[in-house]
Amino acid sequence: MTTPSTGALSLSADLAELFQKSARLEGFKFLGLSDLTWGIEAKPASTHSSVQEPLPLVFQNDPFAELARQQGQIKTVVIPVGAEAHLFEKGPDSTLGLQWVNQVWHVQVQEKATLEMVLFQDTAEFAKEAVQAFHRIYFSLAKDATLNLTLVQQGSEKGQVRCHVDCVGEGASAQIHGLTVGRKSQRQDLWVDVHHTVPHTQSHLTAFAVVQDQAHSIFNGQLNIEPGAFFTEAFQKNKNLILSDRASVDTFPKLLIANSEVKCGHGSTVSSLDPEQLMYLQSRGIDQAEAQQMVRTGFMKQAIDWIKNTETREAVELALGLRIEGGDVNDF
Amino acid sequence: MSAPLFEIKDLHVEVEGKKVLNGVNLTVAAGEVHAVMGRNGTGKTTLAYTLMGHPRYHVLSGKIFLQGEEITALSPEERARKRLFLAFQYPVAIPGVTVASFLRASLKAVRAGNNGDLQPTQLRAVIKEEMKKLNIPDAFMTRSLNEGFSGGEKKRLETLQLRLLQPKMAVLDETDSGLDIDALKIVSENLQSYRSPERGMLVITHYQRMLNYIKPDVVHVFGGGKILKTGGAELALKLEEQGYDWIMQ
Ligand SMILES: Nc1ncnc2c1ncn2[C@@H]1O[C@H](COP(=O)(O)OP(=O)(O)OP(=O)(O)O)[C@@H](O)[C@H]1O
Ligand SMILES: [Mg+2]
Numbered sequence: 167m168t169t170p171s172t173g174a175l176s177l178s179a180d181l182a183e184l185f186q187k188s189a190r191l192e193g194f195k196f197l198g199l200s201d202l203t204w205g206i207e208a209k210p211a212s213t214h215s216s217v218q219e220p221l222p223l224v225f226q227n228d229p230f231a232e233l234a235r236q237q238g239q240i241k242t243v244v245i246p247v248g249a250e251a252h253l254f255e256k257g258p259d260s261t262l263g264l265q266w267v268n269q270v271w272h273v274q275v276q277e278k279a280t281l282e283m284v285l286f287q288d289t290a291e292f293a294k295e296a297v298q299a300f301h302r303i304y305f306s307l308a309k310d311a312t313l314n315l316t317l318v319q320q321g322s323e324k325g326q327v328r329c330h331v332d333c334v335g336e337g338a339s340a341q342i343h344g345l346t347v348g349r350k351s352q353r354q355d356l357w358v359d360v361h362h363t364v365p366h367t368q369s370h371l372t373a374f375a376v377v378q379d380q381a382h383s384i385f386n387g388q389l390n391i392e393p394g395a396f397f398t399e400a401f402q403k404n405k406n407l408i409l410s411d412r413a414s415v416d417t418f419p420k421l422l423i424a425n426s427e428v429k430c431g432h433g434s435t436v437s438s439l440d441p442e443q444l445m446y447l448q449s450r451g452i453d454q455a456e457a458q459q460m461v462r463t464g465f466m467k468q469a470i471d472w473i474k475n476t477e478t479r480e481a482v483e484l485a486l487g488l489r490i491e492g493g494d495v496n497d498f
Numbered sequence: 499m500s501a502p503l504f505e506i507k508d509l510h511v512e513v514e515g516k517k518v519l520n521g522v523n524l525t526v527a528a529g530e531v532h533a534v535m536g537r538n539g540t541g542k543t544t545l546a547y548t549l550m551g552h553p554r555y556h557v558l559s560g561k562i563f564l565q566g567e568e569i570t571a572l573s574p575e576e577r578a579r580k581r582l583f584l585a586f587q588y589p590v591a592i593p594g595v596t597v598a599s600f601l602r603a604s605l606k607a608v609r610a611g612n613n614g615d616l617q618p619t620q621l622r623a624v625i626k627e628e629m630k631k632l633n634i635p636d637a638f639m640t641r642s643l644n645e646g647f648s649g650g651e652k653k654r655l656e657t658l659q660l661r662l663l664q665p666k667m668a669v670l671d672e673t674d675s676g677l678d679i680d681a682l683k684i685v686s687e688n689l690q691s692y693r694s695p696e697r698g699m700l701v702i703t704h705y706q707r708m709l710n711y712i713k714p715d716v717v718h719v720f721g722g723g724k725i726l727k728t729g730g731a732e733l734a735l736k737l738e739e740q741g742y743d744w745i746m747q
Contacts, residue, residue: 452603
C-alpha cells in the first residue's frame with residue numbers, strides 16, 4: 167500500500183500529526199493523507215484498535231474546508247495477514263455544522279486477518295435538521311479472513327449506507343448486522359451486496375429497521391453466488407418494526423445463485439408492536455409506555471449485541487438511547 | 499366480616515366477537531387454593547386472561563374483586579401492582595430484552611415502586627436466591643426473555659416471577675404442562691411453600707399430578723364457559739379416573 171497521492175492542497179506535517187492524534191490510531195500505522203484521502207494499516211496482531219471521527223480535525227482550519235466537506239472523503243484501511251483489529255467509525259462530528267456528508271471506505275482484510283468494524287452513521291445530535299449522509303463501504307475478504315460488521319444509521323433527513331462485500335478467498339466469512347432507526351420524516355436506506363466468488367465462503371446478514379412518525383426505511387440486500395462459488399453458505403434476513411401508522415418500510419432481499427451446491431436463505435418480516443408482548447410485560451406491573459419502550463429497545467439490541475468490543479458497544483447503545491449513562495439496564 | 503380475598507361475580511366475556519365465558523362465579527378466601535379443570539377450549543385461559551385484564555377479552559357483564567376492591571376496569575399493570583399475578587399458559591418471547599432487565603423492571607414496578615419493601619440494591623440478591631431454589635442457571639439472566647426457552651424452562655421462569663413478585667392472589671394457567679418429572683416436583687414445591695394464610699391461588703390444570711403436591715381446598719369443573727361442578731380435592735381424583743362425561747350428562 168502506498169501513501170495516497172497528494173491532491174490540490176498539501177498538508178503540513180503539523181496537520182498530519184494532528185490527524186494522527188485526533189484519530190486515536192492505537193494499533194494502526196498511518197499511511198498518509200492528502201486533501202480528501204487518508205490510509206491506515208493495522209499493525210500485525212494488534213487488537214482493539216480504534217479510529218474515531220478522525221477527519222474533521224484535518225479540515226478545521228483549512229480554507230478549502232467547505233469544499234472538502236461537500237466532496238467527501240475516501241478512507242483506505244488494510245488489515246494485514248493474520249492481524250486482528252477493531253474499527254469504530256461514528257460520525258460525522260456534530261460540532262462541524264455539516265449538512266452534507268459523503269464518505270467512501272475501502273477495507274482490505276488480508277489472509278487469516280480478523281476485523282470487527284462498526285460504522286455508525288449518526289447525525290442525531292446535529293443542530294441542523296436537514297443533514298444528508300452517504301456512506302459507501304467496500305470490503306474485500308481474502309482467504310480465511312473474518313469480518314464482523316455492524317452498520318447503524320440514525321438521524322439523517324436522507325441517510326444512505328451502501329455496503330459491498332467481496333468474499334474473494336476460500337474460507338472467508340462475514341457476519342453483518344444492520345440497524346436503521348427512522349424518526350420524523352427521515353428517509354434512510356441500507357444496501358448490502360455480498361459477492362461470493364470462490365468456494366467455501368460464508369455470509370450471514372441480519373438487518374433491522376425501526377421506524378416511527380412518518381419515517382421511511384428501505385432495505386436492499388443482495389446475495390450473489392457465482393458459478394464457481396461452490397459450498398457457499400449465505401443467509402440474509404430483514405426485520406422491520408413499524409411504530410406508527412404513517413411510518414413505512416420497503417424491503418428487497420434478493421438472492422442470485424448461479425450454482426446448486428449452496429446453502430442459502432432469505433426473508434423479511436414487517437410488524438408493529440405485538441399486543442401479546444405488551445400484555446405480558448404489563449401483567450408484570452410494567453406500564454404500557456415502558457412496555458412499548460422495552461419491546462422497541464429489545465428489537466434494536468438484537469443488532470447491537472453482536473458487537474464484541476465492549477467500549478464500542480456501550481458507545482453505540484448510549485447514542486441510540488439503549489443505555490443510561492453510568493448504568494446498564496442489563497447489568498446483573 | 500371482611501371481604502373475601504378474591505371474587506368473581508357472574509362474569510360474561512367475549513373475545514374476537516365470540517362469547518366464551520357465560521357467567522362465572524367463584525370466591526377464593528384467603529389461604530385457599532382452588533383448582534380449575536375442564537376440557538380443552540372450555541374457556542379456562544379466557545378466564546385467566548380476563549382476570550389479568552388482557553385487552554382482547556371484553557367483559558360484557560360481571561365483576562372481579564380483589565380484597566373487596568373492584569378491579570374489573572383496571573389495566574393489567576394496575577392489577578399486578580395490587581398483587582394479582584398470572585402465570586401464562588404460553589409465556590411470550592421478547593427478543594433483545596434480557597431476563598435480568600425484565601425482572602428488574604417488573605420488581606421495581608410491583609414491589610420497590612409500590613410498597614417500598616424492596617430496595618433496588620436488594621433486587622439482585624433476592625433474584626439469585628429464588629433462582630437457586632428453582633434450579634435456574636445464572637446464564638438465563640442474560641438470555642432474551644422466553645426466546646428459545648423450552649416449555650419447561652418457561653414454566654420455571656413463570657414460577658420464579660410468582661415468587662419474586664409475591665402476589666396476594668395468583669392464577670396459574672397450566673404451570674405444570676411441559677415440565678419433566680423432576681421439574682414438576684421442584685416447581686410444585688416452590689408453589690406449595692408459597693402458600694400462606696393471607697394468600698390465594700387459582701390453579702388451572704388438566705392433571706392430578708401437580709395437585710398431589712399442592713392439595714387444593716376446592717376443585718371446580720369448567721365447561722361451556724362456566725363452572726359446572728364444585729367439590730373438594732377428591733373431585734380431581736374422580737375426574738382423573740372417570741373423565742368428564744359423567745358431569746356433562
Ligand atoms: N384470541 C382469541 N381469538 C379467537 N378465539 C379465541 C381467542 N381466545 C380464545 N378463543 C376461543 O375461546 C375458546 C376458549 O379458549 P381458551 O383458550 O380459553 O380454552 P382453554 O379452556 O384454556 O383450553 P385449553 O385447555 O386447551 O388450554 C376456544 O374456542 C378458543 O378458540
Ligand atoms: Mg388454556
